[in-house]
Amino acid sequence: MLAAIGARSIKDLFDDVPERVRFPELDLPAALAELDTRWELESLAGSNLTASDCACFLGAGAYNHFVPSVVDAVLNRGEFYTAYTPYQPEISQGTLQAIFEYQTMICDLTGMSVSNASHYDGATATAEAVITAINVHRLKRRKVVVSPFVHPEYRAVVRTYTQGMGLTIVGDENGGSAGLTDLLDEETACLIVQYPDFLGRVEDLSGLAEATHAAGALFVVVTDPIALGMLKPPGEFGADIVVGEGQGLGAGLNFGGPYLGFFASRKKYARKMAGRVVGQTVDAAGERGFVLTLSTREQHIRRERATSNICSNQGLVVLAAAVYMAALGKSGMRQVAELCYHKAHYAQQRIGEINGFSLLDDKPFFKEFVVRCPEPVQRINDYLLDEWDIIGGYDLGLDYAHLQDHMLLCVTEMNSRDEIDVLVEALGEVTS
């Protein structure tokens, strides 16, 4: 090979690299064989305590949902996971058709007309929704109103993403004492709410949608796709953009990622959306096929005038979501949602009866609910884990000053009645 190149040694190929820094000695641990590596990784994984070892009542944006075996069976096909972004459609129809089917199912689930091929996660999809809203208003409106009960990390990511854009982001200060609709004005690009909200509550959004539209702003809804198996989709309330975390659709917990940010909107905003989009077309023989489309919005064509710098989607996680939605289908998606709903309500009612624990309010909720605890949440969680092998709920005091000693509990189809009864028994012991 060197002869074909006309070089004497491989080292000679690196003559352009300044000699001062060439060939550093990297201080890394010695290489391991596959078996050694497996031992090391199994030992690391084994030292974690997970939802496989314990009953898990923790949610707050990452959910312990069932993943049917068919999902991983499809994901493990090398033709899917070792492919690149489908730039060459003639040999990428598998990926492209799966995304087209995903886009269709996301539209149907959310009640919207168009969906893109996804963003990194629910938080970045929310940030991209804000940027879309700013662009729809041609940068003339720079105020964003956000509900305090949008996931705290999503609100943080919106602020990080837009720190160079000169936006004013309001609504979530002081636990949201000001009414959201009072903050809407002719400067407002969008209002963002979460449905079910971060505390698990569900409300009719039509009023908020109307008020937002009256101010000429876009109504952005962050949602949980599992909840949409039974709940009225945000599109029916008048949402302009619907985003959210698609992790529940077959992605597993994975210590926070990779997950899936879905993004759907009204058709009129299709050309303002960021992200990859798959469209239907025909080939030279007239056969139906699929391609990446609307690429004139994107960075590799528009460069500094692109709608975003994004140039990937969540590929394999999108595929997982498509397989998941097809595997559960019309009846299964509703059934999962109803299992979550009824089990969460059973748990909420039982916990509400325990001496010392009380419920935050009586608003409708889906699979998460808030309980006021007689002791700090951290102490209760330590007790649940140490004595009962239970992963307890999320400590809302970390994010909301007025919710010290309040725990956000999550119940899904993965929690059996036995597990819930043991949780109730364990919480009963806290005060006895």
Added chain:
Amino acid sequence: MTRPLIFEISRPGRCATALPALDVPTADLPSSLLRDDLPLPEVSEIDLVRHYTRLSQLNYGVDTGFYPLGSCTMKYNPKINEQMARLPGFARLHPYQDEETAQGALFLMYHLQEFLAEIGGFAAVSLQPAAGAHGELTGVLMMRAYHLDRGDDQRDVILVPDSAHGTNPATTTMSGLKVIEIPSDARGNVDMVALEAACEEHGDRLVGMMLTNPNTLGLFDEHVEEITALVHEHGGLMYGDGANMNALLGIARPGDLGFDVLHYNLHKTFSTPHGGGGPGSGPVGASERLAEFLPLPIVDVDLQRSDDEELFYTFVDPPKSIGRVKAFYGHFGVLVRAYVYIRMLGADGLRRVAEHAVLNANYLKGRLEGTYPLPYDRTCMHEFVLAGPPDDVQAAGVHTLDVAKRLMDYGFHPPTVYFPLIVHEALMIEPTETESLETLDGFVEALLRIADEARADPDLLHAAPHNAPMRRLDEVHAAKKLTLRWKPE
């Protein structure tokens, strides 16, 4: 025959997944908040599996064959990576669990941070960015924050070479900054005269420069140390686009070359699969002076909770962090795969990766340059760019796209085409280190035969591909007559 969509094989009443019966009393449903209809497909399990298996067979992946897609580093994805990422101790771990119950995951993240810092020559690393472009946004926001923190708030200009990935200028705009494009010189380097002029003109407004090195021509910039020195002299910072790190493993550390911040692409350099478009992972490394601006949180050792036997790992927030760039901590499942890759190669193995990637690229270049025009005649790094088909063939109306489509008939994935923009009819070829000599020779033979075919029968190329799952697709039609979802007839 048109292949059916999942919706077209749907039949009422079928379902691929049986769920457990309800074991608690039912609660009242909030009727005004319920949806009427859920129009999702209804398919049996075997039909579902066959549907997706057939779809997979229409795809081309690294597991199928040679994938010399320039700038994308389509190397082999080791199978052990997949198994390790799916261990229940990782896959079923909730991100908000008590740190005490997640020490295995935190150990892995901490050490991956350390490995990447060592490989790139940086003081600290964040694993949070989800992809290369996401790492770019992170890095540029860090540079901006650094200047603002020093009260240098008039700085708003980023220099970007004309050979750069489109993400570089797009990121700059997203960060609220302005792009000044710097031309390349006749040897494919950054044009130093133009760079000096730009630094003079924008001196005190300079946030910094984004540079890919080796650049998108596959060339190591011969003036890289002068470039970093010049930008630093004017108060600017150097952003490194790490898309081409595969050429530098154990060869040179960007931090040693003067870069202040850089993103790694774990899905390119560190063998994690591309997944048909994602998920990627774009950790960011930072020099001493930028480390405190990294996104939050990063993993550190908690000395107070550690003892002689065992260290305790914990999440900490860098003091002047730009904030969080995504929920939770990054694409953890991808991090596991990259960790496994580095553990199995060690320092010597990583250097061999770069050496063989560069050897393979130069070999292909050497064998093809007599037939296909080579615009920059230099030793390349891990990839190189040809200026399309031979001149006489181009004159006869056969273009890079035709060559690319014809390669599919020979069983190869085409190279990257029409990028970088500064090369007319660009064909950008990156073989990676994991390919054998026989595979490389087979690819060369195909390209040489295609050049002959182009002369003998140009229409054969214009109509290509002939043996792929589909004939050439009409992308203009797709954009004009926008159909982004299926609708029942």
